[in-house]
Each structure stands twice: as C-alpha cells, then as structure tokens.
Amino acid sequence: MGISRQQATTDDDAGERAERGPRARTKRLMLETATRLMQAGATPSVSEVAEAAEVSRATAYRYFPSQAALVQAVVDEGLGPILTWQSTSDDAERRVADLFDNAMPRIEAFEATFKAALKLSLDQWARRQAGTLGGEPAFTRGHRVDLLKEAIAPLKGRLPPRDFNRLAQALSLIFGVEVLIVLKDIWGLDSRGTRFVAQWAAGALVRAAVAESIDGGDGANTAAVVK
Amino acid sequence: MGISRQQATTDDDAGERAERGPRARTKRLMLETATRLMQAGATPSVSEVAEAAEVSRATAYRYFPSQAALVQAVVDEGLGPILTWQSTSDDAERRVADLFDNAMPRIEAFEATFKAALKLSLDQWARRQAGTLGGEPAFTRGHRVDLLKEAIAPLKGRLPPRDFNRLAQALSLIFGVEVLIVLKDIWGLDSRGTRFVAQWAAGALVRAAVAESIDGGDGANTAAVVK
DNA sequence: ATCAATATGATACGCGCGTCTCAAAAATTT
DNA sequence: AAATTTTTGAGACGCGCGTATCATATTGAT
Structure with missing residues (x-):
C-alpha cells in the first residue's frame, strides 16, 4: 500500500526534519506556498495550494490530507519563534x-491562519457533538497555556496555586486570536488599539492577582469592593 | 417571482411577528426544531432540520436560505431575554x-449555536479576504458591546471616555463564547469554574479602571505599556 | 363551488471537497 | 544500462450543500 507508506511519511517528517529526497522537497514547497498564501490573508484549500505550488491535486492531498493538516502545519511553522522565546x-x-509584545504581532501576521485553525477546531467540535467522529483530541490546547504559565512563573511562589491558575486562565482569555476577532473585527480597532487594550487588561489582571494576595485572600472579591 | 415574494417574507416576519398563515407556521416549526436540535448540542444543516421537522428540503431552504440564516435566527430567539434584561x-x-450571571448560563445553554455562529463568521471573514463576496457586514458585532456599555454605564461620568471604552473593550474579551472555548475546551474547566474565572477577571478589570481614575491617570501603568 | 394565488414537495443540477484508481515519470537499486 | 521502487499526474467517483424547475396540494377569495 503506497498510501499507508506515504501517510506515515507525514508523521515521520515531524521527527526527522532533515529528510532528503523528492518527498521532503515537495512537502516543503507546499508548506512555503501555503504560508505565503495565508500570510496574504487567504485561507486556501488543499486544491488551491496545489495549483499555486504547481503540483497536482492528488499529490497535494498525499502530503496534506485535509485543510486542517495544512493549517496546522503552517501554524507550527509560523509559531516556532514564539515558543522558544x-x-x-x-x-x-x-x-x-x-510576551504580548512578541506574540501579538506574530499572531496578527498569521491572522488568517489562526482564524482558520479556530474555525477548523469549531468544525471538529461540532462533528464531535453530533456523534460522528469518535475520541479525537477535539480542541487542541495550543501553546498559550504554557506560554502564559511561564510568563507569570515569578508569581508561582507568591500566589496560592489556585490564584496562580486563575490568573493564567484569565490571561489566556486575552491572548489568542479571539482578541483580534473581538477588538479588530467587532469593535473596529486597529492593530495599535488592539494591542493597547490587551496590554492594559493583561496588566490589570496581573496587578489584581498580586494585590489580592497581599491584602489577604479575597479582600477585593466582596460584592462591590468599594476599594 | 414566487421566490422573491417568499424571500421578502423572511424579512417581513422580523418586523411583524404576529403574522398568520402557513408560512409563519412552517417557519416557526422549523425554528423550534432547529432550536431543539441545537440545544441538544448539534449544529444541524438546513437539510437536517428539514428532515427533523418533516418538511421537504426545498421548503426548508425557502425559509432559511443557508445554515447561517438558521443559526442567526436561533441565536436571536435564544438571546431575546438577555437583551431586555x-x-x-x-x-x-x-x-x-x-450581567455575567444572567448571560453566561444562557450562552452555555446555546453553546453549540454560538459556536456555530462564530464558525460561520470566520467562514465569511475568510471568503471576504479571498476576494469572493463583496461588501457584506463580515463580523456582526453582536449585542455584547451594547450590553457591556450599558452595564458599566454608571462609570460613564466618572471615567474619561477613553478609559470607559477601554474597559468595555477589555470586558468584551471575557464575555462571549470565546470564554467557553478557552476555559472549558482548552483548559478543561467545568461550568462553575468557567463562570468563576470570568467573574473574577471582570471584577478585576472594573476595579482596575476605577482605581486608575482615582489615583490619577496611569498610577499603576508604569511598568508596562508606556503609551 | 370555482378559480386564482400561494405553499409545498420531488427531482435534477452545479460545485467544491476529499477519496480512489491507474498509468506515466522520476529516482533508486542492481 | 536495466530493473525495480517510488513519486507524480490525470481523471473519475461519491457526498453534501445550495439552487432551480416544475408539478401538486393547499389556501383564500369570489
């Protein structure tokens, strides 16, 4: 079965990046083409990438069996630098x-890609609910959880674990593509305004978490908290 | 000709709810069927609703020309109570x-519907970027903007307009379905935990906005975001 | 009761995605 | 250089969504 052989290749490459030969070459060509198209704002189907890369549809589908695989690959490619930061x-x-200063511009640069990834996740979630498709991972917790936890790591000792997690969770609400959707698309802010609001909110949350831990427990959590 | 007549009906009903006759009856039947299916977690296509409601596909498509129209209708139906609250x-x-206490459970009850709506918005955004489809509304700013502005209305006088808007914008980041996606699907929290985190973050942001205005400008803004 | 208007249903069509098959081309081995 | 394996391309297929067409049933007015 040529198919299972090639299917396996898609996974193997994840492990051994330096693979040589036509397979790796074509795959890279497609990945670069897809990245280019997506950076331009498009959300190309596998067929479209195939055409742009001047390979046949069949070949394209051999390397990326679905648009989801394609998007995921581009995300990983484009997100690399953030992860090690x-x-x-x-x-x-x-x-x-x-973290925000570094990550947000990059997310914006890959806006179409991230939105496509979110859309595909929602797709998968819907299928899952419907009963079709069994125990897949559903929503893949991206990297944001780890990135944020690492960013607030200095508070790890100073905050109760529960508060620490709550802060990380709250911050993750204002970190992903969703921020772009809400602030740019719904509110109509520009990139600068978007970053500004996100930064302010992030700072406010961190300060709030720290402040609470200082003046003891939930000093600010009672009803209105009149300061 | 018959078509444009019926197309118009879809809009007319929005204005005159008490419309009588077969049209309104069938439409309501479909809407209720769709709502039921979506509350059960499904994201039915127009065809699926047609089958469940025992009307023909053709008829179904006359009332809801697309899944988007269907979802939008269910959202409006299910969201009604919140809007007047x-x-x-x-x-x-x-x-x-x-507001959170009232809205979040309802959003959760219609989780599949809201996620479908978000997905369709992303779809539309992608098409828009691709050049296909012209000047459509793209992302419809839901009701969250108005709801939040109205909720923090008491601060309208006490905060500079700029800060007031910033607060509303920040709050809108932790208000929609996105919260469910991030906290439930990615973090794996349950409903209670989700509401708890969202509530905490919302309170922290409101308090931060108020506190800043009191101790004059950017008293706490020193470290980050200098402008 | 009759007749026009209108709502419905059955069917067919185009389109795009993803799958499959098979033959030609390219690369690798012997 | 010849043989074999691997990669590629071209085309056909099924499927689901949205559209269009036409005949039939239902409604409402005269």
Whole structure:
C-alpha cells in the first residue's frame, strides 16, 4: 500500500526534519506556498495550494490530507519563534507585557491562519457533538497555556496555586486570536488599539492577582469592593 | 417571482411577528426544531432540520436560505431575554456581575449555536479576504458591546471616555463564547469554574479602571505599556 | 363551488471537497 | 544500462450543500 507508506511519511517528517529526497522537497514547497498564501490573508484549500505550488491535486492531498493538516502545519511553522522565546525580566507584569509584545504581532501576521485553525477546531467540535467522529483530541490546547504559565512563573511562589491558575486562565482569555476577532473585527480597532487594550487588561489582571494576595485572600472579591 | 415574494417574507416576519398563515407556521416549526436540535448540542444543516421537522428540503431552504440564516435566527430567539434584561443595582461592578450571571448560563445553554455562529463568521471573514463576496457586514458585532456599555454605564461620568471604552473593550474579551472555548475546551474547566474565572477577571478589570481614575491617570501603568 | 394565488414537495443540477484508481515519470537499486 | 521502487499526474467517483424547475396540494377569495 503506497498510501499507508506515504501517510506515515507525514508523521515521520515531524521527527526527522532533515529528510532528503523528492518527498521532503515537495512537502516543503507546499508548506512555503501555503504560508505565503495565508500570510496574504487567504485561507486556501488543499486544491488551491496545489495549483499555486504547481503540483497536482492528488499529490497535494498525499502530503496534506485535509485543510486542517495544512493549517496546522503552517501554524507550527509560523509559531516556532514564539515558543522558544524567553523574557529577560523576572517581574511578572513585565514578562507578560513582553510576551504580548512578541506574540501579538506574530499572531496578527498569521491572522488568517489562526482564524482558520479556530474555525477548523469549531468544525471538529461540532462533528464531535453530533456523534460522528469518535475520541479525537477535539480542541487542541495550543501553546498559550504554557506560554502564559511561564510568563507569570515569578508569581508561582507568591500566589496560592489556585490564584496562580486563575490568573493564567484569565490571561489566556486575552491572548489568542479571539482578541483580534473581538477588538479588530467587532469593535473596529486597529492593530495599535488592539494591542493597547490587551496590554492594559493583561496588566490589570496581573496587578489584581498580586494585590489580592497581599491584602489577604479575597479582600477585593466582596460584592462591590468599594476599594 | 414566487421566490422573491417568499424571500421578502423572511424579512417581513422580523418586523411583524404576529403574522398568520402557513408560512409563519412552517417557519416557526422549523425554528423550534432547529432550536431543539441545537440545544441538544448539534449544529444541524438546513437539510437536517428539514428532515427533523418533516418538511421537504426545498421548503426548508425557502425559509432559511443557508445554515447561517438558521443559526442567526436561533441565536436571536435564544438571546431575546438577555437583551431586555436590566440590573437593579447602580454599582458598575455589581451590574457587570449580574450581567455575567444572567448571560453566561444562557450562552452555555446555546453553546453549540454560538459556536456555530462564530464558525460561520470566520467562514465569511475568510471568503471576504479571498476576494469572493463583496461588501457584506463580515463580523456582526453582536449585542455584547451594547450590553457591556450599558452595564458599566454608571462609570460613564466618572471615567474619561477613553478609559470607559477601554474597559468595555477589555470586558468584551471575557464575555462571549470565546470564554467557553478557552476555559472549558482548552483548559478543561467545568461550568462553575468557567463562570468563576470570568467573574473574577471582570471584577478585576472594573476595579482596575476605577482605581486608575482615582489615583490619577496611569498610577499603576508604569511598568508596562508606556503609551 | 370555482378559480386564482400561494405553499409545498420531488427531482435534477452545479460545485467544491476529499477519496480512489491507474498509468506515466522520476529516482533508486542492481 | 536495466530493473525495480517510488513519486507524480490525470481523471473519475461519491457526498453534501445550495439552487432551480416544475408539478401538486393547499389556501383564500369570489
């Protein structure tokens, strides 16, 4: 079965990147073409990438059996630099700000890709609910969880674990593509305004978490908290 | 000719709800069937609703020309009660908390519907980027903007307009379905945990906005985001 | 009761995605 | 260089969505 052989290849390459030969070459060509198209704002189907890369549809589908696989590959490709990034500061708020400054422009650059990924996740979720398609991973917790936890790591000792997690969770609400959707598409803000609001919210949350831990427990959590 | 007549009906009904006759009856039947299916977690296509409601595909498509129209109708139907709701308090933080308490369970009850709506918006956005489909509304700013602005209305006088908007924008990041996606699907929280985190974050943001305005400008904004 | 208007249903069509088959081309081995 | 394996391309197929057409049933007015 040539098929299962080639299917396996898609996975093998994940492990051994330096693979040589026509397979790897064609795959890279497709990946680069797809990345280029997506950076231009498109959300190309496998067929469209095939045409743009000047390979046949059949070949394209051999390497990327679905648009989902394609998008995922582009996301991984484009997100690489973020994942290894480290803030130089050891102040939590500063680190979070640094993370946002680094990640948000990159997310914006790959906006179409991230939106496509979100859309596909929603698709998969819907199928899952419908009964079709069994125990797949459904929503893949991207990298945001780890990135944020790492950013607020300096608070790990100073905050109760519960509060630490709550902060990480709250921050993750203002970190992903959803921010772009809400602030740019719905509110009509520009990139600068979007980053500004996200930064402010992030800072406010970090400060709130720290402040609470200082003046003891839920000092600010009672009804209105009149300061 | 018959078509444009019936097409118009879809719009007319929005204005005159009490319409009588077979048209309204069938439409309601479909809407209720669709709502039932979606509450059960499904994201039915027009054809599926047609089958469940025991009307022909052709008829179904006359009333809801696309899945998007169907979802939109169900959203409006299910969201109605929220839109007219009013908090009895005049404390901003309390009002926001009330809003969340009221809206979040309802959003959860219609989770599949909201996710479908988000997915369709992303779809439309992608098509738009691709050049196909012209000047459509793209992302329809739902009701969240108005709801939140209304909730924090008590701060309208006490906060500079710029800060007021920033707060509304930040709050809208932790208000929609996206919250469910991030906290339930990605983090794996349950409904209670999700509401808890969202509530905490909302309160923290409101308090931060108020506190800043009190101790004058950007008293807490020093470290990050200098502008 | 009759007749026009209108709602419905059955059917067929185009289109795009993903799958499959098979033959030609390219690469690798012997 | 010849033989074999691997990669590629061309085409056909099924499927689901949305559209269009036409005949039939239902409704409402005269």
